[in-house]
Structures are given as structure tokens and as C-alpha cells.
Amino acid sequence: MTIAPFAAGSAAADLNTRRLVAMKASLGTLSNQLSSGRTADTYGGLGAGRTQSLGARAQISALDGFIAAAGTGANRVALATASVQQVATLGSAAASGLVGAQAASGAGARPTLQQSAAGQLGGVLDALNQSNGSLYILGGRVTDRPPVETASRILDGDAETGLDGVKAVIAERQSADLGTGTAKTGRLDLSAAGAAVSLSESADAGVRENFGFTLGSVVSSNPAGLSVALTAATPSTATLSFASQPRDGDIVRVTVRNADGSQGFVDLTARAAGTSGDDTFAIGSDAGDSARNLTAALAGKTFAGKAVVGAQSASPPGAAAALSGGTPASATVTVGAGLKAGDSVQVTLGLRDGTSKTLSLKAGDGSQSGSFAIGATDAATAANLSAALAGALDSTARTDLAASSATRAASDFFAGSSSPGLSPRRVATDAAGNAAGYLADPSGRTVIWYKGDDTSVDPRRTATVPVSRDQSVAIGVQANEAAFRATLSGLAVLATTSFGTTEADTPRFTAYSARVQAQLRPGDGQPSVQGIASELSLASAQIATQKTQNTATKSMLEKTVDGVETVSTEETAAKLLSLQNQLQASYQATSMLAKLSLTNYL
Incomplete structure (x- = not known):
């Protein structure tokens, strides 16, 4: 039997060397893991x-x-x-x-x-x-x-720029609602002729749709002494128009009368033809066509019991709503021979916030509030009734109507927006300075809060x-x-x-x-x-x-x-120790084999 000496470079030696190098590399890896606590320094590792x-x-x-x-x-x-x-x-x-x-x-x-x-x-x-x-x-x-904005600008406006605050807006609206006479009748017309007393809403559609009282019912407890002839109002018709063709993005604020007499707003935005969306209307071929599209867009909404009574926008496009037709409500109370003390007439008035107020006037000696004196003649009694009704209207106008007017004006002020055409509503006046409706373009008059x-x-x-x-x-x-x-x-x-x-x-x-x-x-x-x-x-x-x-x-x-x-420190330390022992044993075996000769073997 021949024992071949260890010779570097042989296949067995190469394999052994690679194993030793791999073990040495593993030893280095485990040492790094033990010191850093991490599996590897790179994701590749x-x-x-x-x-x-x-x-x-x-x-x-x-x-x-x-x-x-x-x-x-x-x-x-x-x-x-x-x-x-x-x-x-x-x-x-x-x-x-x-x-x-x-x-x-x-x-x-x-x-x-x-x-x-x-x-x-x-x-x-x-x-x-x-x-x-x-x-x-x-x-x-x-x-x-x-x-x-600040409280002072909101309340008092800005004198330097000429913009009004909510205080001025309220005062303006109350003047429009109560009327200008010494006795405030809430824009109703009151007159007496002979034995008849007449009460009527304004003949001006802009006034009766927007300001003061509306005349509801008039009821007599004794028609033989106080006969009533009541004519109900018929609504006006609003025709919408533009002064110029609206552009894409122009906003129109339409004022709507609700079924209870209150008012609300509907804001619609002009959009190019073919573009649809909620609260929009199509821009037509000209201003008239656009106005018809606006009217059609409003008709497509839920309008049961509602009616358009106004519109506003920036100028251009200058939206407007012209009111026409319609008749005012009116009532005539005629004093008759059958009138006796205790007979009464009740007049129900509507307010623009949807509430109502009933005035009750009782025949008697006129010494108590809410009563009128029976005069020597029917005409004298009618004059007394007219005076009592004027007093009741004035009292209600200065209380309920003034309060309703103030809260509505304040709500309009805070509904104002910086968007063009959406400034707070402002009152428009006629040549005599009387309130006749609302401005079609209220821009530049009021603080935008x-x-x-x-x-x-x-x-x-x-x-x-x-x-x-x-x-x-x-x-x-x-x-x-x-x-x-x-x-x-x-x-x-x-x-x-x-x-x-x-x-x-x-x-x-x-x-x-x-x-x-x-x-x-x-x-x-x-x-x-x-x-x-x-x-x-x-x-x-x-x-x-x-x-x-x-x-x-x-x-x-x-x-x-x-x-x-x-890595786990304990597990890595155990592996490292095991590998060190293996590597040491391998080194010793390799060293012994490297020194092996026939003499040593024998």
C-alpha cells in the first residue's frame, strides 16, 4: 500500500481549501451579525x-x-x-x-x-x-x-369705502317694509268712504311681492253689521332677461316666493352648451336664448307652490326679473244697520318670513285697545273703524313686521358672497324715493363679511x-x-x-x-x-x-x-462557537496531513 504525500494543488486539496475559505467567510458573517445584531449589511445579503x-x-x-x-x-x-x-x-x-x-x-x-x-x-x-x-x-x-370680517365692519360698514354694514341694511329694509307714512300700514293702502272701509295691497307688483304685509283673510262675526267683500290676490309673472350674453361661470341668484309667503334663493351657474350639472343653465345662442334656458332650468326644479319674484347678478350679464300682471288682494268692510256692541272683524296679515298675524277689532265705545266706537251714523262708525284699523296696523308694523324685517335683512346680509353678483340684496327705489323692489346688481354697496x-x-x-x-x-x-x-x-x-x-x-x-x-x-x-x-x-x-x-x-x-x-444573539453566538471549533479542527487536520510522510507514518 502506497500513501501519497499531501500535495498542494491536488483536487482533494482544492476542495478542502474551498471548504476552509467558506467556513472562514461564515465565521466572518457570524462575527458581523453578532456585533451588529443584523442579518446582513445589504438587502442582497x-x-x-x-x-x-x-x-x-x-x-x-x-x-x-x-x-x-x-x-x-x-x-x-x-x-x-x-x-x-x-x-x-x-x-x-x-x-x-x-x-x-x-x-x-x-x-x-x-x-x-x-x-x-x-x-x-x-x-x-x-x-x-x-x-x-x-x-x-x-x-x-x-x-x-x-x-x-371684524365686528365693527360687519355692524357699521366701512365709511371710507362707502360700504354699508348690517345695521344700515336692516334700517333700509325696515323702511321698505313699514312704509314712509306717520302711521305705518306695512305698505297696505287703507281708506274710508262713507260707511265702507277698504284695505288693499299695493298695486305695484314689485312692492306687493317683496315688502310689507300681505292681506290674507277678513272675517266678520256679524255680516249684518259688518259685511266683508274680499278679493284674493292673483300672482304676478316674472320674466327673466339678460342685458348681455352670460359667460361660462356667471352666477345668477333667483329669488323665489315660497308657498307660505317667505322667500328663498336659488343660485344657478351659466355653463357652455353641452355642459350639464346641478344648479346650472346652458348658455344659449344669444342673451334671450340664455334667459329662456335659465327659465327652463328653474322649471326643472321642485317648484310646487313657489314662484320666481326676482333675480340678481353681476353686470354683465345683468340678469333681471320683470314682474307683470297679477292683482293685489283687497277687502272692503261695510258698516250696516245690524251692528251691535261686541261685533268684531278679524284681519289676518301675512309676513314675509312665512308667519301671520291676526288683528281683531271689536265694536264698542272705543275706550279699549283693539276696539272702535259705534258712531251716530254708519259713516262715523266706519271712520272710527278705519282709525282703529290704522292703529292696529301701525302697532303690528312696529312690532312683528319690524322684527320680521330685521331678521330677514340680517339673513340676506350674511347670505352675501364675494362671488360676482351675490352681494347682499339691496332695496331699489322709484323716482319718489319709495322702495319699489330689489336691485338687479347690488354689487359694491355692502360689506362682504x-x-x-x-x-x-x-x-x-x-x-x-x-x-x-x-x-x-x-x-x-x-x-x-x-x-x-x-x-x-x-x-x-x-x-x-x-x-x-x-x-x-x-x-x-x-x-x-x-x-x-x-x-x-x-x-x-x-x-x-x-x-x-x-x-x-x-x-x-x-x-x-x-x-x-x-x-x-x-x-x-x-x-x-x-x-x-x-438575528438572535444567543443563536448566533452558539453557531459562531460551533463554527470556530469546526474550523480549528479542520486547521489541525490539514496541518497534520501537510506534514505527513512515510517516516512519520511508520
Whole structure:
């Protein structure tokens, strides 16, 4: 038997060498893993695990973005919620003040309501101008400036620029509603001739569709003594027109009379032919064709019991609504021989806010309020009835009608917008200076109180927080939302109206109080500030829930990454020790074989 000596370069030696080099490399790798705690320094060193690691890290990066956005969004929602709650608190405090001052025991507090309301109005405006230090959060998409004007400009206007505030708008509207005579008849015509007393709405369609009282029913308790002839009104017809061809994006605000006598607005935007959408009308071949398209677009809406009574826009395009036809309601009460003490006549008047008021006049000696004296002749009795009716109209005009007028004017002021043609409605006068309708283009006359974004259909969508790949939470708020406008309108009316402590002023205070409370505390189904707060609370909960879920998912992914990219110190140390022993044994065996000779073998 021949023993071949160890010779470097033989196949066996090469294989052995490669094994030793591999073991040495593994030893180095395990040493690095033990010192760094990581599987490898590069993704290539992870082997098949690199795909899992890269995918998990990509998801973690996305989740970090969502978690950061949720934190920022949560802070914004918290600030917005605090502002909204402040508005709700101030509005509720004003409403409670009205309730407390309603009772005779609280009449002494009435003179302080105006000053309190001015302070509350300022507080609401401050809350609506809330910012997080860099962004104003209640202006929709417009975040670089305060969304609302100051209280002084809103109330008193700007003398330097000649723009009126809400105080001037209210005074103008009340003058238009009450009339200019010493005895305020609410724009109704009252006359007496012989034994007959006549009451009629204005012959001017612009007046009877917009201002003062409407004449409803007239009922006599004794037709033999007080006969009534009532002629119901027939509605006027509005013809819409443009002074020039509208351009794409021009907005027309159409005033609509509702079935209850109140008024509302419908805003329609001009769009190029072939372009459709909600609240739009097509631009026609000329101004007349566009006006017909506008009329058709209005007819396509739910208009049961409603009628167009006005329109406004910027100029151009100069939208207008010409009222024609129709007849005023009128009533004639004739005194007859059968009249006796205690007989009465009841006149029901409609107001422009959808409410009504019934005047009751009773025959007697005329010594009590709401009564008229039976005279020596039918003509004398009719004169007394006319005087009593004039007094009742004047009293109601200065109370209920004035309150209705003020709240409607304030609502119109806060419905104004910086969009061309959507300035607050302003009264138009005839050659004699009497109110005859509304201006077709009220631009440049009134302070625009809101300077934020008013182009979004859904204020919440003006700001969103991405909380996952497929989900975002809407957190936007606009200071000109209907609920905020109602609160501002109520506070503005109180801040511009003074009240006395006397019993004589109680009917006027009651009329104002009822209408302002309806604005500060809207009924069921109406937009409310608390409703906005609830929506923000739901958004906050959504953000918090998704943030928690994202954090948990991130933790799981981090464990996955750790499982691929990190090593167990104990396991690595054991492998390293085992490999060191193997390598040492291999070195010893190789050394022995390298020294092997026949002499040594023998």
C-alpha cells in the first residue's frame, strides 16, 4: 500500500481549501451579525428574505405618512371643534338671555341685551377666525387669511369705502317694509268712504311681492253689521332677461316666493352648451336664448307652490326679473244697520318670513285697545273703524313686521358672497324715493363679511385627512355655513336693536325675541351649530380609530422586518462557537496531513 504525500494543488486539496475559505467567510458573517445584531449589511445579503423586507418597509413608510397626517388632522379637528362649540355656547347664552328677559321680572335686563349681543357677536367672529398658527381653519380651502370680517365692519360698514354694514341694511329694509307714512300700514293702502272701509295691497307688483304685509283673510262675526267683500290676490309673472350674453361661470341668484309667503334663493351657474350639472343653465345662442334656458332650468326644479319674484347678478350679464300682471288682494268692510256692541272683524296679515298675524277689532265705545266706537251714523262708525284699523296696523308694523324685517335683512346680509353678483340684496327705489323692489346688481354697496372659500358644495370636503390607502376623512369647515349664518344673523339683530323696560315695549320685544330665538336655536331638521360639532366629533373618532389601526399594523410589520433583518444573539453566538471549533479542527487536520510522510507514518 502506497500513501501519497499531501500535495498542494491536488483536487482533494482544492476542495478542502474551498471548504476552509467558506467556513472562514461564515465565521466572518457570524462575527458581523453578532456585533451588529443584523442579518446582513445589504438587502442582497438577506437572500430570499429581501423581497419580504422591502415590501414591509414600503408599507411601514406609507403608514408613517398616514399616522403623521392623522396627528395633524386630529389637531386641526380639535381646534375646529373648540371653535364650533364656542359659537354654540355664545348663541345659546344669547337665546337664554332673551328667555330670561321675556318675563316681567326680567324686563330690567332688556336694555343690556344689545351690548351683550355685540360682545357675543365679537366672540363668535373670533372663534370663526381660529388658526393653528399658520392656517386659518374655518375658511374652507382659503387658509391664508381670516375668513370673516371684524365686528365693527360687519355692524357699521366701512365709511371710507362707502360700504354699508348690517345695521344700515336692516334700517333700509325696515323702511321698505313699514312704509314712509306717520302711521305705518306695512305698505297696505287703507281708506274710508262713507260707511265702507277698504284695505288693499299695493298695486305695484314689485312692492306687493317683496315688502310689507300681505292681506290674507277678513272675517266678520256679524255680516249684518259688518259685511266683508274680499278679493284674493292673483300672482304676478316674472320674466327673466339678460342685458348681455352670460359667460361660462356667471352666477345668477333667483329669488323665489315660497308657498307660505317667505322667500328663498336659488343660485344657478351659466355653463357652455353641452355642459350639464346641478344648479346650472346652458348658455344659449344669444342673451334671450340664455334667459329662456335659465327659465327652463328653474322649471326643472321642485317648484310646487313657489314662484320666481326676482333675480340678481353681476353686470354683465345683468340678469333681471320683470314682474307683470297679477292683482293685489283687497277687502272692503261695510258698516250696516245690524251692528251691535261686541261685533268684531278679524284681519289676518301675512309676513314675509312665512308667519301671520291676526288683528281683531271689536265694536264698542272705543275706550279699549283693539276696539272702535259705534258712531251716530254708519259713516262715523266706519271712520272710527278705519282709525282703529290704522292703529292696529301701525302697532303690528312696529312690532312683528319690524322684527320680521330685521331678521330677514340680517339673513340676506350674511347670505352675501364675494362671488360676482351675490352681494347682499339691496332695496331699489322709484323716482319718489319709495322702495319699489330689489336691485338687479347690488354689487359694491355692502360689506362682504365672509372672505373664505364659498365654491364647495360640501364644506367638509374642503379639507381631508388621508388615513389609509383607500380612505380619507373630511374635516373642512366654512364660516359661512347656514348654521353659522343663522347664529350671526340673530346676534346682529340684537346688537343693532335697543329695548326698553316698559310694559309698552313688551310686544316689540316679544316679536323680536321669538324670531331671534328661532335663529339661535333652530328647530328639528334645520342646520345647527351642534350638528356641525357632531360631524367633527365623528371625523375625530374616525381619525383616532384609523390611527390606532395603522399603529398596530405598523408594529406587526416592524416585527416582520425584525424577523428578516435581525438575528438572535444567543443563536448566533452558539453557531459562531460551533463554527470556530469546526474550523480549528479542520486547521489541525490539514496541518497534520501537510506534514505527513512515510517516516512519520511508520
